[in-house]
Amino acid sequence: MRSFLRACIALGLPLVAFVAVAQPDTGPYPIDDGLAATVVGTPAKYKAELPQNLDFEVRSLKPLVERETPDTLRYARPLQYLRVTQDGPAPLAFVIAGTGASALSSKCIMLSSALYAAGYSVVCLPSPTSVIFMLGAAKYPVPGRMTTDVRDLYKLMQVVRDDLDSETNVTGYALTGWSLGATEAAFIARHDVDAGVFNFSRVLLLNPAVDVWASVQRMDQLLAENLEGGIDGIPAFVARGLGGLKQLYSSGDPLRFNEDFLYRAYQTKSPQRGDIAAIVGLAFRLSLANMAFGADVITHSDVIVPENVELGPYDSLDPYIHRSFEMSFDNYFERLLAPYWNRDGRHVSREQLIAEADLRQIGSYLAANQDIGVFTSEDDPILSADEITFLRTTFGERARIRPHGGHMGNLASANTVAALQQFFSRPAP
Numbered sequence: 001m002r003s004f005l006r007a008c009i010a011l012g013l014p015l016v017a018f019v020a021v022a023q024p025d026t027g028p029y030p031i032d033d034g035l036a037a038t039v040v041g042t043p044a045k046y047k048a049e050l051p052q053n054l055d056f057e058v059r060s061l062k063p064l065v066e067r068e069t070p071d072t073l074r075y076a077r078p079l080q081y082l083r084v085t086q087d088g089p090a091p092l093a094f095v096i097a098g099t100g101a102s103a104l105s106s107k108c109i110m111l112s113s114a115l116y117a118a119g120y121s122v123v124c125l126p127s128p129t130s131v132i133f134m135l136g137a138a139k140y141p142v143p144g145r146m147t148t149d150v151r152d153l154y155k156l157m158q159v160v161r162d163d164l165d166s167e168t169n170v171t172g173y174a175l176t177g178w179s180l181g182a183t184e185a186a187f188i189a190r191h192d193v194d195a196g197v198f199n200f201s202r203v204l205l206l207n208p209a210v211d212v213w214a215s216v217q218r219m220d221q222l223l224a225e226n227l228e229g230g231i232d233g234i235p236a237f238v239a240r241g242l243g244g245l246k247q248l249y250s251s252g253d254p255l256r257f258n259e260d261f262l263y264r265a266y267q268t269k270s271p272q273r274g275d276i277a278a279i280v281g282l283a284f285r286l287s288l289a290n291m292a293f294g295a296d297v298i299t300h301s302d303v304i305v306p307e308n309v310e311l312g313p314y315d316s317l318d319p320y321i322h323r324s325f326e327m328s329f330d331n332y333f334e335r336l337l338a339p340y341w342n343r344d345g346r347h348v349s350r351e352q353l354i355a356e357a358d359l360r361q362i363g364s365y366l367a368a369n370q371d372i373g374v375f376t377s378e379d380d381p382i383l384s385a386d387e388i389t390f391l392r393t394t395f396g397e398r399a400r401i402r403p404h405g406g407h408m409g410n411l412a413s414a415n416t417v418a419a420l421q422q423f424f425s426r427p428a429p
Contacts, residue, residue, distance in 0.1 A: 024048055024414035029404050034379025035222075035276045037406030048417035050113040056084050058104065061159060063136040064152075070297050072311040079136030080104070081160055084112055085121040089169040091201065093424065094157055095124040096177030096185050098408070100287030102126045107178060110412055111206075111420075115176075118421040121168060123160050127181055128152060129287065131294035142295045142340040144333065145348070146212070146357040150187045157188075158197060173198040174424060178408060179382075182208035182374075183359060189372060190362045202424050205374040207408050210387035212357035216284070216329035218382060223281030224328075226274045231325040237278060280381060280407075289324035292332050295340075303327075303335050359390070366394050373398040373423050375416065377405035 025045045031037040060078040069077055082103040093115045097105055108124035115122045126133045128149040134141040137156045140148050164170065175198075177185035182205035189203045209215035227233055296304040297311070304323045305311060311320075327335070333353070341348040355361060366372055374395050378388055392399050400419055402410065410416050 026414050026418075029402065029410045029413055029415070031406070031409065032379075032404050033273070033276075034377065034381050034404070034406040034409075035273065035280050037377070037379070037404060037409030038381060039276055039279050039406075039409075041409055042412040046413045048114065048412060048414040050110065050417070051117050054084050054113060054116060056082060056109070056112070058082055059160075059163060061136070061163065064155060064159060065137065065139055067135060067141070067298070069135055070311065071313045072315065072317065073131055073135060073294060073297060074313065076131040076135050076294070079126075079132060081126065081156075082108055082112065082124040083122065083160075083164075084116055085165070085168045086116070086119070089171050090119055090121045091172040091174055092161070092164075092170045093120040093122050093174040093176065093202075094160075095122060096153065096175075096181035096188075097125065097127040097130070098177070098179030098181045099127060099284065100129050100290060101181075102130055102132055107408070107411065111176065111178070114417045114420055115174075115424060118424050120174065120424065121170065123157075125153065125156060125160070128184070129180065129291045131290060134291075134294050134298060140340070141298045142301075142337055143291060144337040144357075145341060145353055146184070146187055150184055150191055153184060154188055154191055154195065154197070172201050174202040174204075175200045176204040176206060176420075177208075178206040178411065180209060180212065182206050183210075183212060183357070186359055186362065186366060186372070189369070190365050193365070201371060203369075203372040204420065204423055205372070205376075206411065206420075207376045207380055207382070208359065208374065208391075209357075209382055210359045210390055211354075213329070213333065213354050214384070214387075215382040216288075218384075219281050219284040220328045220330060221281075222277045222381070223285050226278035226281065231322055234282075237275070285325060285328075288327065288329060288332060289321070292327050292336060293320060293324040295336055299340060301336055301340065359394075363390070363394055367396075370398070373400070375400045375402075375419065377402050377407075377410065379404055380407045382407055 024047055029037070030043065030046065031040055058080055060080050063079055080103055095108060095111050095115070097103060097108060101107070103124045103126045112122040112124055128134070128138060129143040134143060138152050143149055161170070175185050175189060176182070185203055186205055186208065189200055192198050192200060227237060229236070293304055295301070300307050304320050304327070311317070338350055338353060341353065359366065372395070374391050376383065376388070376391060378401055388401065392401055404410070
């Protein structure tokens, strides 16, 4: 099963670390289809030149909550974050990972390198939707309620601040995040207005969801409409995808599943658009499956794993992987998230859970705060046209909305990185 998932991810996601390019192309992002851009990412010649061999440090923390770790989830211990610090006085930038991502993902490395080059010390935090966060930092380990996920992140940020070496001289704080992490960053900035701990000088939202639950339903729809047979149809889907790329295998070039390979595949028109849509939906569904399985096991919710089953470290997970993958985001909301917030004396309506994860709830704050910006693409598949209009209207000149780039596809491009560094380097208004 593990090798099978690797094959799926290899088809759909860039898996190699971002590599510096001597003279990046600063022309327009070359992929004009949002779904394809989401899959392919940034081709090598368009990537920003970033510092190499930085002194990254992976730090482990004691759990922030008392919780027994189920045997089947011990792979997700301990609670970790990534940091790289300047030798002299510098502001500290927090980076919040996107859906399901740990602090060690390639996007964390890339963004940390870009911010370091702009003069920041950088800390990257795992997503509240990752099992490592659910086990070690979540007071309520069923991710999806924005208010509590934000409070847990805010607490983790304070612990990380206190974990810095005594010689690290922090002169101020900044914040960014991508995808769901960007939406969370917006709510963290608003929370900090009342809590008053960080007083962020800059906050940048990278491809945020506006209405989180509307965005994830779009991802459900991509998968439902383009992957025939659900999880049982994945082997045929992978075989078809690999077969469609056979002309690239015979080109004589080294075979590497990275952004350049996928870009070449896109240029040859080998992938059908329905397959590209399925890849995007599949990537999100794999993140959801891992999150749903972890939440169910930790809380004994009896949705994926029967309540009377105690899984050992070597027990087969095949039937539970199947159930996890078949759970859509809507299923997760209705069967895990909403019931969890309506048990043990808690009463939170479905409508409240949805409203709390919508940036329009803090629209007036975002419009008035000149230190908060947003980068996204008009063809980002997680956004509707109305949501793009909301971002453009709310942020005004602080919105950088490119015509192409999909969801995070142009993140590593020279143009995007230069704009990010300029945003974090400009003097306060």
